[in-house]
Structures are given as structure tokens and as C-alpha cells.
Amino acid sequence: MNFIIVLAALCFLMFVAYRGYSVILFAPVAALGAVLLTDPTLVAPMFTGLFMDKMVGFIKLYFPVFLLGAIFGKVIELSGFSKSIVSSIINLVGRKRAMLSIVAVCGVLTYGGVSLFVVVFAVYPFAAEMFRQSDIPKRLIPGTIALGAFTFTMDALPGTPQIQNIIPTTFFKTDIYAAPWLGMIGAVFVLLAGLGYLEWRRRQAAASGEGYGSNLVNEPEPFEHEKLANPFIAILPLVLVGVMNKVFTAGIPGLYGKTHSFIPAVVGKSAPVVQEISKIAAIWAVEGALLVGIAAVFVFAGKVVIARFAEGSKAAIAGALLASMNTASEYGFGAVIAALPGFLVVANSLSAIPNPLVNEAITVTALAGITGSASGGMGIALAAMADSFIQNAQAAGIPLDVLHRVASMASGGMDTLPHNGAVITLLAVTGLTHRVAYKDIFAITLIKTAAVFVVITAFYLTGIV
Structure with a gap:
């Protein structure tokens, strides 16, 4: 019964998200409905002590990133x-290669360490302009951005600085370059299969006479000036964001050390504020890099931007608020569901799968799908079962680097179900609905999930790591 309750909550949230209802409203409804059916006395404590705590914690950490990314x-x-x-x-x-170009831009930014949420905000204006000029349906933009930002550069390519590739290092004592050849095999599979699928969809649309579309929402404003900027100057802010993110990531820990504290200069507030730099350095780095990128745009095109910045910034702020609140609600939902007995039933059932790598892959991707979060699902799975994964792998002679790569790639598989925060953010930013555009995101999700088992098969056939 506990398992059915968890499954019902998940299905309900996916249904309302697909139908276009606000996840901000229905994520707590779904989560607390599951609590009500499990233990009615825990509804209020779970809401304030877990759902709101996790939701507010997410906004505290990531809203500045959403805001600066939108600006x-x-x-x-x-x-x-x-x-x-x-x-x-x-x-x-x-x-005809517009989709390849957008995937490449997304991939470069994501592999450079830019948050996938920031990539969505930054790349959408490019994608909309390119798809419009190429007369490719706008509904294919979310699938294209998803392929470039949410897949191979997020967790397959060795060395990617995304959190999905960092979390396993703390459990398996590996580094972010773990199992490089397997990661490359998975990345190439996802890239080629994903591009093949998107090209097939484009040809279908072209054959039926479908163009970019009309009466669309959240369309970037057309640039009215006839003279375009030098492309090298135009791309400089994007390059600066990637480069400065690297610089700040390396420099911030050296500047502040492991922890940093200060005493607020307020009467009665003498207790020091202590912060662990390792937990926030990556966020500070992204925020600093985005500020540098924004400043660069003003340096090179200040007059043009300032003339329309008042109205444009209002739209950007509204989009950032919506996207961050959507994702934060999802984060709260995942935390509540993971605290229910039914979730433990799921976790224990998955642990019965005999093959160590298949066990890990299915467990991580299933929990990521249930929570709607790649990092959240993987964190829960590894916190509960990492010791078991390690013991089974060592008994079978499997290197821990392989465990790392399989866990990382599996986290980015079924996490992109309709209620996933990144999916909802992507659709909100592009002004599209689940009904119109989610089919292609789901196809990319299936390709990404299949890539994990391609990697596992490659390891068993060749022993390559």
C-alpha cells in the first residue's frame, strides 16, 4: 500500500504537469496527499519541516543563478x-544544420561548467532566432536544448564539472575523469542517436509543410538595427562566462579557504556567520561569471541595451521567478516522497537485482525519476546503497571508476520525466507546453537511459574503462 501511495503521487504530479497546470501549486498537493494517506498527523510537520525547508533552501542557493542567467x-x-x-x-x-549548432553551443557551455539552467536562458534567444531563420518548428527547440545541455555533457563526458559527475566522487573515492573511455562511448551514442532523431523530426515537419509557427509566446524581441555586431565580439560574453567560471571555481577556495566567517555589524547580532566554501564555491563562481558576461554586453552594446533594458529586464525577472519556483517546488516534492515508507519499499526492491552495474543503473535512474531530480535521486541512492554497490562490484572484479560512470549517467536518464524541474524550466522559458514539446524531450530521455546500458554492455564485452 505504501508503494502504491508513492506511485500515485508521482503519476498525479506527472499528469497535472503534462496537462499544463502549475507545479508550484500541485507539487505540494501531490506530496502532502501522499503524506495524508500514509500518516495524517505528519501533514503539517512534513509541510513546514521538510517541503518548505527544502524549497526555501533551493531558492536561497539558486535563485541568484536563475536571475542572473535570465538577465x-x-x-x-x-x-x-x-x-x-x-x-x-x-x-x-x-x-539545415541549425539543430547541430544549438546542440554544440549547449554542449560547450555545459561542459565548461555553466549550470544547465543558465544554459537554457542563455541559449534560447539563439535557438529561437536560428530556428526562425531556418523555418524549423519552434516545438523542436526544447528537445534540441535538452540534447545539448541535459545529456552527454552533463554526466557522460569525463571531466564535466556538473554536479551529477561530482556526487559519485564522494562515495567511490574517484575523480571526475573516472572511466573516460566508457564515458566517451556513452557520449557518442547519445549525441549521434539524439541528432539522428531530431533530424528525422525536422524532415517530418518539412515534408508536411510545417514552419516555425505563429501566435507563439515568450518570443525573443526582433533586433531592429540593420547593422549586426561583429560575431567575434558577439560571442565574447559567452566565452567569458565559460572562462571566468573556470577561473572563479579555481580561485574562490584559495581566496576564502575551507570556511569563512564574519560578524554582522548589528547590535545584538554578535554571533559569527560561518559558511563552508566547498558547498557554495561553484554557485559563487557561476554568479560571478554571469556578472562578467552581463558587464561585457554593456561594454560593447550599452546604448542599444539600455534603451530597452527596463522592459526587457521585467520579462527576464518574471521568467527567473517562475522557473526557480517551479524547480524549488519539485525539490520539496522529492524530499517529502523520499521520506515516506513507500520510497523505502522501492529502494529495497531495486536492491534485489543481481548484476551489480544493472542494479546500480536501474536503482539510480528509478529514484531520479521518482524525485524528478538527477542529483537528488542519485544522492539518495548512493547514500543508502553505495556500500552495497561497492561490495558487490569488488566481488565481481568491477573497478569503482565504472560504478562512478554508471551512476552518473544513470542519474540523467529517467530524471527528465514531465515533473522534472529542468524540463518545466525549459518549457517555461521557451513558452511551450508539455503537450506541444515534451514528446521530443522524452525521446531524448529514452536515448539517454539506453546509453547507460550501452556503456555497461561495452564494459562487459571489452573490459574497457
Whole structure:
């Protein structure tokens, strides 16, 4: 019965998300409904002590990233830099390769350490302009961005600094370059299969005479100036974000040390505020890099941007608020579901799978799907079962590097179900609905999930790591 309650809550939330209802409203409804059916006395304590605590904690950490990412994307759009870059790429690779170009841009940013949420805000103006000029349906933009930002560069390529590739290092004592050849095999599989699928969808649309579309919402404003910026100047803010993120990531821990404290200069508030730098250095790095990118846009196109910044920034802030609240609600939902007895039933059932790598892959991707979070599902799975995974792998002669890569890639598989925060953010930013655009995201999800088992098969066939 406990398992059915958890499953019902998950199915309910996916259903309302797919139907277009606000997850901000229905995530707590789904979570607390499950608590009500499990133990009615825990509804209020779970809401304030767990759901709201996790939701507010997420906003505390990540809202500045959402806000600065939205502002960065907006000034790139208002400056005309997006149109300049798109025009240059179209001239370079041809109109029919617009999707490849967007995947490449997303991949470079994500592998450079830029948060996938920031990538969505930053790349959407480019994607909209490129798809419009190439007359490719706008509904294919979310699937294209998902392929570039949510898949192979997030957790498959060795060395990616995304959190999904960092979490396993603390459990398996590995580094972010674990199992490089298996990671490359998985990345190539996802990239080629994903591009093949998107190209097939584009040809279908072209054959039926479907173009970019009309009467759309959240469309980037057209750039009215005839003279476009030099493409090298236009792409400089994007390059700066990636480079400065690396610089700040390396420099912040050295500047502040492991912890940093200060005493507020307020009467009656003499207790020091202590912060663990390791937990927030990556967030500070992204925020600093985005500020540098925004400043660069103002340096090179200040007059153009300032003229429309007042109205443009309002739209960006509204988008950041919606996206962050959606994701925070999902985070609270996952925390509540993971605290219920039914979730433990799921975790224990998955542990019965005999093959160590298949066991790990199915467990991690299932829990990521239930919680709607790659990092959340993997964190829960490894916290509960890492010792068991290690023991079984060592008994079978499997290197811990392989465990790392399988866990990392599996976390980014079924996590992108309809209630996933990144999916909801992507659709909100692009102004599309689940009904219109989720089919292609789900197809990419299936390809990404299949890649984990391709990697496992490659290991058993060749022993390559």
C-alpha cells in the first residue's frame, strides 16, 4: 500500500504537469496527499519541516543563478548579439544544420561548467532566432536544448564539472575523469542517436509543410538595427562566462579557504556567520561569471541595451521567478516522497537485482525519476546503497571508476520525466507546453537511459574503462 501511495503521487504530479497546470501549486498537493494517506498527523510537520525547508533552501542557493542567467540571456538578445551569432553560424554550417549548432553551443557551455539552467536562458534567444531563420518548428527547440545541455555533457563526458559527475566522487573515492573511455562511448551514442532523431523530426515537419509557427509566446524581441555586431565580439560574453567560471571555481577556495566567517555589524547580532566554501564555491563562481558576461554586453552594446533594458529586464525577472519556483517546488516534492515508507519499499526492491552495474543503473535512474531530480535521486541512492554497490562490484572484479560512470549517467536518464524541474524550466522559458514539446524531450530521455546500458554492455564485452 505504501508503494502504491508513492506511485500515485508521482503519476498525479506527472499528469497535472503534462496537462499544463502549475507545479508550484500541485507539487505540494501531490506530496502532502501522499503524506495524508500514509500518516495524517505528519501533514503539517512534513509541510513546514521538510517541503518548505527544502524549497526555501533551493531558492536561497539558486535563485541568484536563475536571475542572473535570465538577465544574461535577455541582454544577449536585446544587444542583437544573438542574431549576429546565429547569422554567422547559419552562414558557416548551413540552415539545415541549425539543430547541430544549438546542440554544440549547449554542449560547450555545459561542459565548461555553466549550470544547465543558465544554459537554457542563455541559449534560447539563439535557438529561437536560428530556428526562425531556418523555418524549423519552434516545438523542436526544447528537445534540441535538452540534447545539448541535459545529456552527454552533463554526466557522460569525463571531466564535466556538473554536479551529477561530482556526487559519485564522494562515495567511490574517484575523480571526475573516472572511466573516460566508457564515458566517451556513452557520449557518442547519445549525441549521434539524439541528432539522428531530431533530424528525422525536422524532415517530418518539412515534408508536411510545417514552419516555425505563429501566435507563439515568450518570443525573443526582433533586433531592429540593420547593422549586426561583429560575431567575434558577439560571442565574447559567452566565452567569458565559460572562462571566468573556470577561473572563479579555481580561485574562490584559495581566496576564502575551507570556511569563512564574519560578524554582522548589528547590535545584538554578535554571533559569527560561518559558511563552508566547498558547498557554495561553484554557485559563487557561476554568479560571478554571469556578472562578467552581463558587464561585457554593456561594454560593447550599452546604448542599444539600455534603451530597452527596463522592459526587457521585467520579462527576464518574471521568467527567473517562475522557473526557480517551479524547480524549488519539485525539490520539496522529492524530499517529502523520499521520506515516506513507500520510497523505502522501492529502494529495497531495486536492491534485489543481481548484476551489480544493472542494479546500480536501474536503482539510480528509478529514484531520479521518482524525485524528478538527477542529483537528488542519485544522492539518495548512493547514500543508502553505495556500500552495497561497492561490495558487490569488488566481488565481481568491477573497478569503482565504472560504478562512478554508471551512476552518473544513470542519474540523467529517467530524471527528465514531465515533473522534472529542468524540463518545466525549459518549457517555461521557451513558452511551450508539455503537450506541444515534451514528446521530443522524452525521446531524448529514452536515448539517454539506453546509453547507460550501452556503456555497461561495452564494459562487459571489452573490459574497457
